Amino acid sequence: xxxxxxxxxxxxxxxxxxxxxxxxxxxxxxxxxxxxxxxxxxxxxxxxxxxxxxxxxxxxxxxxxxxxxxxxxxxxxxxxxxxxxxxxxxxxxxxxxxxxxxxxxxxxxxxxxxxxxxxxxxxxxxxxxxxxxxxxxxxxxxxxxxxxxxxxxxxxxxxxxxxxxxxxxxxxxxxxxxxxxxxxxxxxxxxxxxxxxxxxxxxxxxxxxxxxxxxxxxxxxxxxxxxxxxxxxxxxxxxxxxxxxxxxxxxxxxxxxxxxxxxxxxxxxxxxxxxxxxxxxxxxxxxxxxxxxxxxxxxxxxxxxxxxxx
Amino acid sequence: xxxxxxxxxxxxxxxxxxxxxxxxxxxxxxxxxxxxxxxxxxxxxxxxxxxxxxxxxxxxxxxxxxxxxxxxxxxxxxxxxxxxxxxxxxxxxxxxxxxxxxxxxxxxxxxxxxxxxxxxxxxxxxxxxxxxxxxxxxxxxxxxxxxxxxxxxxxxxxxxxxxxxxxxxxxxxxxxxxxxxxxxxxxxxxxxxxxxxxxxxxxxxxxxxxxxxxxxxxxxxxxxxxxxxxxxxxxxxxxxxxxxxxxxxxxxxxxxxxxxxxxxxxxxxxxxxxxxxxxxxxxxxxxxxxxxxxxxxxxxxxxxxxxxxx
Numbered sequence: 170x171x172x173x174x175x176x177x178x179x180x181x182x183x184x185x186x187x188x189x190x191x192x193x194x195x196x197x198x199x200x201x202x203x204x205x206x207x208x209x210x211x212x213x214x215x216x217x218x219x220x221x222x223x224x225x226x227x228x229x230x231x232x233x234x235x236x237x238x239x240x241x242x243x244x245x246x247x248x249x250x251x252x253x254x255x256x257x258x259x260x261x262x263x264x265x266x267x268x269x270x271x272x273x274x275x276x277x278x279x280x281x282x283x284x285x286x287x288x289x290x291x292x293x294x295x296x297x298x299x300x301x302x303x304x305x306x307x308x309x310x311x312x313x314x315x316x317x318x319x320x321x322x323x324x325x326x327x328x329x330x331x332x333x334x335x336x337x338x339x340x341x342x343x344x345x346x347x348x349x350x351x352x353x354x355x356x357x358x359x360x361x362x363x364x365x366x367x368x369x370x371x372x373x374x375x376x377x378x379x380x381x382x383x384x385x386x387x388x389x390x391x392x393x394x395x396x397x398x399x400x401x402x403x404x405x406x407x408x409x410x411x412x413x414x415x416x417x418x419x420x421x422x423x424x425x426x427x428x429x430x431x432x433x434x435x436x437x438x439x440x441x442x443x444x445x446x447x448x449x450x451x452x453x454x455x456x457x458x459x460x461x462x463x464x465x466x467x468x469x470x471x472x473x474x475x476x477x478x479x
Numbered sequence: 480x481x482x483x484x485x486x487x488x489x490x491x492x493x494x495x496x497x498x499x500x501x502x503x504x505x506x507x508x509x510x511x512x513x514x515x516x517x518x519x520x521x522x523x524x525x526x527x528x529x530x531x532x533x534x535x536x537x538x539x540x541x542x543x544x545x546x547x548x549x550x551x552x553x554x555x556x557x558x559x560x561x562x563x564x565x566x567x568x569x570x571x572x573x574x575x576x577x578x579x580x581x582x583x584x585x586x587x588x589x590x591x592x593x594x595x596x597x598x599x600x601x602x603x604x605x606x607x608x609x610x611x612x613x614x615x616x617x618x619x620x621x622x623x624x625x626x627x628x629x630x631x632x633x634x635x636x637x638x639x640x641x642x643x644x645x646x647x648x649x650x651x652x653x654x655x656x657x658x659x660x661x662x663x664x665x666x667x668x669x670x671x672x673x674x675x676x677x678x679x680x681x682x683x684x685x686x687x688x689x690x691x692x693x694x695x696x697x698x699x700x701x702x703x704x705x706x707x708x709x710x711x712x713x714x715x716x717x718x719x720x721x722x723x724x725x726x727x728x729x730x731x732x733x734x735x736x737x738x739x740x741x742x743x744x745x746x747x748x749x750x751x752x753x754x755x756x757x758x759x760x761x762x763x764x765x766x767x768x769x770x771x772x773x774x775x776x777x778x779x780x781x782x783x784x785x786x787x788x789x
Binding site for chain 1: 500501502503504505508510511512514515539540541542572573588589590591592593595596598599600602603606639640641642648649650651652655689690691692693694695697699700701702703704705706710711714717728736739740759760761
């Protein structure tokens with residue numbers, strides 16, 4: 170029987186926004202062990218645990234992702250005095266996961282491989298839980314190019330170390346290239362949230378995603394370095410000219426995988442330093458701590474506004 | 480004045496084995512902040528804290544590296560009842576670091592970028608501490624090819640996903656390729672230790688290092704998968720024919736960086752499953768826990784023997 174009118178449209182929209190896997194095998198598996206989360210479909214009721222999730226926020230550091238869930242709980246009025254937020258992945262120390270209401274907060278460690286493992290298992294988790302209309306945002310730290318430290322960058326496009334908007338991977342020994350598209354509407358919504366808040370500088374720019382923090386980002390202070398300050402400056406200035414405003418280590422695979430699986434995705438990172446001025450992160454601890462709260466404040470406000478609570 | 484005979488030889492050997500950086504800039508820096516360790520040369524006395532280190536063991540999981548330091552302390556007779564081992568990197572949750580006597584135990588997270596950040600800072604730490612004669616061993620977990628689960632692999636050569644003994648990196652937008660040589664003598668010594676112990680199967684073989692755990696290792700159970708069981712089997716069997724006995728995600732950059740900086744290095748990983756038989760890690764928790772202790776037992780015994788205590 171066919172649905173008619175608004176109902177059909179709603180159903181269609183709903184189905185459009187279900188989390189989809191790009192792998193037919195998973196639907197036929199009797200059990201799915203999400204090894205690095207220490208969760209399994211045979212021991213955990215994913216629809217009951219996660220079915221109401223609408224916003225997923227991910228970031229490198231487990232303690233930062235715990236702070237974020239506390240902050241969001243307060244902002245959304247879910248906070249109960251004396252109630253702690255247990256780590257859903259307590260059975261492993263690979264990742265940490267917290268939930269409050271429709272918000273899931275997950276750590277991903279550092280670098281493309283680390284976030285990729287987490288995303289494979291997270292996307293399967295959302296699929297098994299039959300989640301729909303998911304928005305996923307990476308809230309992270311980065312090195313800025315030509316920006317005041319503390320500025321926040323919303324990523325227009327994630328690019329590789331050659332400034333190309335591509336994520337390259339070796340699958341069965343062969344090169345596979347995926348695009349790193351992010352949701353344009355979501356970028357504008359987040360930028361509007363920053364304007365609403367008016368607390369810190371926020372720009373939209375390209376984000377370079379590298380496989381290394383030292384040589385891979387042109388730093389002069391690693392254990393290995395075979396180029397000069399001039400070489401480094403030329404590279405960073407070329408990056409700036411290509412529209413790159415910050416450098417981090419996860420955005421490209423995050424954009425590629427989320428786009429492939431139909432998740433509306435954004436990357437919001439604060440810049441801890443201006444790489445044109447140096448390589449070492451020398452700001453005092455309390456200043457860095459405050460910087461790291463900025464993506465949390467922006468995304469917390471975005472969630473509040475999306476839920477009609479702002 | 481020149482030293483003569485045995486003295487000169489000893490001095491030469493000593494100097495040969497100092498940790499060297501492949502970066503002239505670090506020697507000229509007034510302060511060196513090891514950001515991801517939350518340690519700095521201006522706030523910590525590296526020679527006093529780390530000058531006596533001779534063995535560095537690294538592994539993905541922070542809790543496993545804490546278990547290892549406790550185990551080594553017991554084995555070497557450094558254990559004091561009721562004394563805990565504090566995390567030297569307590570100021571950050573990026574990595575964990577423990578020390579007992581001449582042994583340093585450091586976690587590195589998952590994947591090449593994560594271990595590379597750690598190694599840049601670790602090698603600088605050892606350099607600032609003026610350490611000499613360092614042996615560094617990665618003790619990890621892996622997927623086996625054609626081996627009984629629980630077998631331990633000592634890496635002969637780390638190879639990439641195309642089976643080449645190379646580590647490729649993008650530096651200032653250009654491709655740089657480094658060799659992934661490991662210390663041959665150390666491989667033989669570790670194999671002898673396994674024979675001495677006679678507790679579990681240990682083989683010497685090539686180790687494939689990939690940038691992804693799912694598609695990058697030919698798994699059929701990720702969120703994304705575009706190939707068949709047959710394609711996967713063909714790839715893994717070709718890997719086996721190329722001498723590959725296990726797959727993990729850190730060995731190539733570990734070998735490349737240690738070799739570049741004059742560190743005697745080895746990789747010892749237990750296999751948690753036989754990839755020819757499946758993709759999911761389904762063994763019971765206690766079985767996996769016992770497997771994960773095997774590299775620790777082997778390397779703990781090696782250290783004990785090296786110190787003349789076995």
